[in-house]
Amino acid sequence: MTTAHHHSIHPLDDALALTSAAPGQYEGRTTPAYWNMVGPFGGVTAATLLQAVLQHPDLLGEPLSLTVNYAGALTQGPFTLQATPVRTNRSTQHWTLSVLQPDAEGAPVVTTTATVVTAARRETWGAADTPMPFVPAPAQCKAIPPAFPVEWLRRYEMRPVAGSLPAQWDGGGESSLSQLWMRDAPARPLDFCALAAMADIFFPRVWLRRARQVPAGTVSITVYFHAGSALLAQTGAGYLLGQARAQEFRNGFFDQAAQLWNEAGALLATSHQIVYYKE
């Protein structure tokens, strides 16, 4: 049976839609489906930057690392994205990127900067040194409704394993560790952009560690891709296990270290971010 729903575009693909008038120059727009409190979900902005690289006619290889710096919240509407391959080596390629939007007077303002490295990867000796923690399977972990009325949370199926939001905001937190099973909602075969977005899915560690829901926002995130496209294809629309913890909270900023494994236990990506908090 063919239904209208069958033919509709996935909200992530809709958010990632870019048009390009010239190589490296893109036009996009924010979408309501991934709206957070004062701008789009940072993960989808990261994914959009990566999408520009993947669409570029000069692309070499596949994503290896991605760093995104959130200079200011995007406002609702169109944006311009620039992606430049500043150096291409035999097996690696270095990219610099930025997102711009007009300010109140119409002058372009940088909202986001990024660097990407892509690489042609080879078969080598390898070792997995961070085994997936032993946790219950996704089906054994209950899917939770969005904890807050923000639209982007409805774009993910989340099945917490440990370190959910505090039941009481009483200042009594003890650990910053969270583990959860996750996938796009509706389910969607995993690709680099979806993986980049999911690296930013974790709620602010300060909420958990401090048990206070203080203002917080990512300043900079880095994602290292350990998986190539073949492993992503094997992962398909299955769940990922995400794990995140902070190492230090000090003077208004904390860091977060995260890992994302597929259900078979392969470490697909590791990620880090530094996050502003007010407390």
Add this chain to the structure above:
Amino acid sequence: MTTAHHHSIHPLDDALALTSAAPGQYEGRTTPAYWNMVGPFGGVTAATLLQAVLQHPDLLGEPLSLTVNYAGALTQGPFTLQATPVRTNRSTQHWTLSVLQPDAEGAPVVTTTATVVTAARRETWGAADTPMPFVPAPAQCKAIPPAFPVEWLRRYEMRPVAGSLPAQWDGGGESSLSQLWMRDAPARPLDFCALAAMADIFFPRVWLRRARQVPAGTVSITVYFHAGSALLAQTGAGYLLGQARAQEFRNGFFDQAAQLWNEAGALLATSHQIVYYKE
């Protein structure tokens, strides 16, 4: 007593020396003191990029995060460094940077790209969630001579605690964890640039985990600064405990996660890098 040595410039300060003809435009040069095998020690390149930001007349606050992408080895001699504050907010400032050198035909080529975020930090609630491991004091750990005849290794005093270079390159490694006490040689009061450089001091994790001395080089490094200048001043010329481990080795690249504490146990910086290896 005043001696000639007393007045000589520290090799790190010599390497960081930049002249500026216009805001954001700098001229520097590599120095023999930090030479590695086919270019300068990557840590000193990272420190030089940070130095440009710190010297910039428009600087807001202190370093919060630094990402450096090594696009190609610097050749011996002069280089141009560009540092641009692309957006200044009330309490954060976003920088994009690049290092250029002329190619054989004299055309400028990008050797390195970077982004930096600086921030005006405030007193807040805080928590140290990664206690310094319990290890013997620096005096109890023997300082080692440089393991290889490269000049930059002589610029650091290293006192390994665990995870030294394999005694035999026999393919029999089991762990990627290293811990060592370190400081500049000669000793030098710690600052942001010295800290950034030391975040890159660890030998390639693949050498330890694989027990084979294969070609390897950092592609991208990120440093998050948890310390402000007051804490760095307190740390002075004391030792730092550095810890590094890999999470995944696959298809020619591995990642490294690192922490740097001062002797009093304060976590000054956390760092991550993605590293090319041939094996």
